[in-house]
Amino acid sequence: MAAATTLTKWDAVLKQYYTNKKVEDLVYDSHPLFELIPKDESFKGRNMPIPLIYGHPQGISNTFATAQTNASASSIDDFLLTRTTKYGVATLSGEAVAASEGDRFSFLSAASTEINNTIKSVGAAIARDLYRDGSGAIGQIASTTTIGSTACDLEVPESVFNFEVGMKLDLNPNKTGNSGTLRSNNTTIAAVDRSKYTPGSTDQLTATANWNANSGAVGDYIYVEGDYDTAVKGLEAWIPATTPGSAAFFGVDRSVDPTRLGGQRYDGSSDTIVEALIAGAALCAREGGSPDYVMIPFEEFVKLEKSLNAQVQREVKQSDSISGYRSLEMYAPHGTMKVVPDKDCPAGKAYILTMNSLVLASIGPAVQLTQLDGNRTLRMNSADGIEVRIHSYLQMGCRAPGFNCVVTLPS
16 A cells, blocks of 8 residues: 655755744843932942942030030941942854845844843842952852862842853852952853752752863852952942941041941841841931832742732832833831832842932943944954944942841741
8 A cells, every 4th residue: 555645755845833922032131220210320430439428527515615525526427339240241143144134034123132142141240249249259159169170050049030051151269358269260161950949958059160170169259250359349349247347448448437328237137027128227317318219129028918918018119121110018117118020130139229329320321332433333343243332431429328128038
């Protein structure tokens, strides 16, 4: 009997079916603090002074002669902000650009997709930096890591959300202040397992080579290559969890008044999460602040929502992202505060913020295409292709550190 016509026989002439649904972008989009922080896009010149008064004259007494003798001036200082930089570069072959033009031939335009995604990557890196101390560290190799393997355990498992496949990394045993101790070679991320973010989880990262191949060691801090000690001075720098010392911070010795010049700190590790946030808000209010936002990691947001249940109001904030973000409203000494979950917020910490005391200062938009010559793309000199450049010249500032508080949350 002759062979019947089968699907296999007709495979060469069958067409492929594609839905008309858009290609989903699975990379994180919403960055609430980055969206909410006030912007100043006029940060040109040498530096940006942020003057503040942290003490009033103290020639005060019930006795005139004593008041006259003790006459003093107001305590005034200024933070002299200097900019840092962030860059993104994408290169595309000429054939890829030409072949992907038009809906009939490609799901996505290579040019517009890579430009937009590079902009997003730069924005995501800045959003992460806004919470951190300027060192550039995005994780640390845990002591449980088998350093002679490609797998890496992170000291803080939740920091897995800071990593992306393809990232090239530097390692340094010193978190800040010693660029001379950078390990000899960099490491590239081959895989990221974001399901392993809970305490005790292991093997969050997989590298293309063993972690000790570049002299890496357990305890090393991890950085995107080129970021060591060059990142934006974020909340961890402006409102550190430990009392700031006398080392100059943008030219200011904060040890002379560590709360007004270095923010409030509250250890709520022995409280409930609600008690910790209320106590931190009270510190801000006592100092004169009117905190209106609490930025908190997602895990702690869930705990808070479960503990408060019907005692709070819920709001969906429309943002520039696709889905917006939710917030809870809590009562505070000087009004209500919106509690917003933010994946960029470090684990175990919450930041109670008087948002209008903060500023993200930049030359032009915080993230923008480099078009100094009027061209969005550059023709590559030695290859058939184009190069796209994204830049950011910026710094974070705070006009009243004492109006803000970092809270250590209960585990």
